[in-house]
Amino acid sequence: MRGAWLIVGFALMLGATGWAADVSPAERGRRALLERSFLPATIPVQAYQNAWKQWGGELREAPQPYAEAFMQRYGLHPAPYPNNGYPMGLREGRTLFGTRALATDCMLCHGGSILGQSYVGLGNVTLDIQAFYEELAAAAGLKWKTPFRFCNVRGTSEAGAFSVYLLGLREPDLTLAKKRNDFGLCDTLCEDVPAWWLLKKKRTMYHTGGADARSVRSLMQFMLSPLNPAETFAKEEATFADIRAFLLSLEPPKYPFPIDQTLARQGEVVYRQHCARCHGTYGPDGEYPNKIVPLEVIGTDRTRYDGISHEFGRFYNRSWFAKEKPGWFVDDYAARWSPGYQAPPLDGIWATAPYFHNGSVPTLEHVLNSKTRPKIFTRSYRTGREDYDPVRVGWRYQELPHGPDPSAPAIERRKVYDTTQPGRGNGGHTFGDELSDAERRAVIEYLKTL
Numbered sequence: 509m510r511g512a513w514l515i516v517g518f519a520l521m522l523g524a525t526g527w528a529a530d531v532s533p534a535e536r537g538r539r540a541l542l543e544r545s546f547l548p549a550t551i552p553v554q555a556y557q558n559a560w561k562q563w564g565g566e567l568r569e570a571p572q573p574y575a576e577a578f579m580q581r582y583g584l585h586p587a588p589y590p591n592n593g594y595p596m597g598l599r600e601g602r603t604l605f606g607t608r609a610l611a612t613d614c615m616l617c618h619g620g621s622i623l624g625q626s627y628v629g630l631g632n633v634t635l636d637i638q639a640f641y642e643e644l645a646a647a648a649g650l651k652w653k654t655p656f657r658f659c660n661v662r663g664t665s666e667a668g669a670f671s672v673y674l675l676g677l678r679e680p681d682l683t684l685a686k687k688r689n690d691f692g693l694c695d696t697l698c699e700d701v702p703a704w705w706l707l708k709k710k711r712t713m714y715h716t717g718g719a720d721a722r723s724v725r726s727l728m729q730f731m732l733s734p735l736n737p738a739e740t741f742a743k744e745e746a747t748f749a750d751i752r753a754f755l756l757s758l759e760p761p762k763y764p765f766p767i768d769q770t771l772a773r774q775g776e777v778v779y780r781q782h783c784a785r786c787h788g789t790y791g792p793d794g795e796y797p798n799k800i801v802p803l804e805v806i807g808t809d810r811t812r813y814d815g816i817s818h819e820f821g822r823f824y825n826r827s828w829f830a831k832e833k834p835g836w837f838v839d840d841y842a843a844r845w846s847p848g849y850q851a852p853p854l855d856g857i858w859a860t861a862p863y864f865h866n867g868s869v870p871t872l873e874h875v876l877n878s879k880t881r882p883k884i885f886t887r888s889y890r891t892g893r894e895d896y897d898p899v900r901v902g903w904r905y906q907e908l909p910h911g912p913d914p915s916a917p918a919i920e921r922r923k924v925y926d927t928t929q930p931g932r933g934n935g936g937h938t939f940g941d942e943l944s945d946a947e948r949r950a951v952i953e954y955l956k957t958l
């Protein structure tokens with residue numbers, strides 16, 4: 509009997525430590541990403557519970573069910589993994605003093621949903637990260653103004669500005685700087701979040717292809733809270749190598765509605781003639797050319813391209829982030845000059861509307877017919893069946909005759925995508941304009957199969 513207990517005890521111990529030998533790096537990465545927090549928890553649990561008091565209107569008590577109302581307000585999605593009732597992006601953790609509080613994580617931006625189904629690695633295209641931080645701070649009783657705009661339009665964020673601002677608080681060795689380095693911060697980049705399942709095809713990453721896709725340290729920029737000391741980065745590097753392995757294991761969801769296979773095969777022929785040289789080919793012998801297309805050729809909004817300065821790039825390259833593999837004849841994964849924007853792989857493209865690096869175009873039909881793109885529009889900022897357009901493939905939207913009423917609350921104004929505003933231009937990428945309507949329909953049908 510005693511022996512049996514010893515065996516059980518030993519088995520439990522192995523379970524608890526996750527016996528390294530039979531756990532793959534991707535599985536370790538999955539656990540680290542979904543079970544741990546890489547930022548100290550700073551949001552009091554009460555701030556979450558009381559956030560509704562910031563929502564204005566006639567509310568006298570918390571709307572029910574509260575978790576649902578909270579997700580709707582900020583554009584968050586149910587976690588498809590155990591998360592104690594919190595949405596993706598928010599998790600329980602510990603403050604620097606060891607007390608319980610909430611922290612944000614990668615899935616705030618990289619956890620999305622489509623047709624009512626949540627996915628880790630699908631970009632969150634409904635998030636209002638400005639309202640999220642402002643109102644949680646106010647609910648915690650803090651008078652805090654975000655040091656720059658966290659987002660200008662719902663569903664996009666100023667992730668690049670976060671890096672520029674936060675790295676500016678550090679020395680190259682990541683100790684805190686005495687004075688903030690000003691790299692010319694631009695907070696109208698209006699960035700859409702790339703799907704993580706594309707990373708495995710890429711040699712360079714981020715919208716401009718400005719970073720080596722092998723870089724683990726580059727992903728750690730998202731840990732740059734001033735509360736994380738320099739040592740934490742070195743300590744967590746191996747964990748982030750596992751997280752990267754997990755990202756490489758992700759696959760896109762399949763298009764869930766019927767596909768006209770004959771039309772799709774016709775579309776593939778058109779696709780190969782007009783699109784494959786930049787976006788690659790698919791199927792067993794598929795090849796991804798990793799093309800970065802010069803601005804003059806692509807012609808999409810250039811704010812994201814210009815908005816992250818060379819000065820920042822030079823500082824980044826002197827910093828710990830770019831010193832991943834130092835030594836002779838070894839590529840250091842430095843930030844590199846880019847001529848424009850990277851043509852992304854189109855796997856799972858049906859699920860990742862709105863399109864382009866700034867999310868300025870609501871459907872594939874509009875990507876392929878630049879003259880019809882809506883100039884000012886809004887959408888439900890929900891992701892259910894009724895919000896999805898399977899014909900044009902993307903989000904249903906409502907075109908508006910003018911921009912938002914300046915007297916409307918900011919959270920409402922951010923629901924309007926006005927392509928005349930900085931960072932939000934919807935021009936360029938006119939490669940579909942030369943197609944006939946029938947060819948365009950066929951290409952869209954083909955894109956559903958990817």
Ligand code: HEC
Nearest residue numbers: 613614617665667699700701702707713714715716727730
């Ligand atoms: C505030 C929102 C936000 C958070 C939080 C965030 N990301 Fe991102 N991430 C983005 C945006 C936006 C981009 C595209 C940036 C660009 O190129 O302009 C991006 C790009 C990436 C890419 C490159 C994808 C590609 O194909 O080019 C990876 C990988 C990535 N993030 C990983 C992470 C990890 C890991 C975390 C957590 C440690 C994280 N991100 C946290 C918004 C976010």
Ligand code: HEC
Nearest residue numbers: 782783786801806808849850851852863864865875939940
């Ligand atoms: C000369 C190269 C080039 C050609 C040809 C080209 N594209 Fe693109 N495409 C790009 C680049 C670069 C982007 C990214 C632009 C941006 O985000 O600003 C892009 C973006 C897209 C997007 C949006 C991706 C996303 O995730 O937001 C889709 C969809 C797309 N292209 C489909 C097509 C189709 C279909 C064709 C053929 C009719 C085509 N492209 C032809 C370079 C090209």
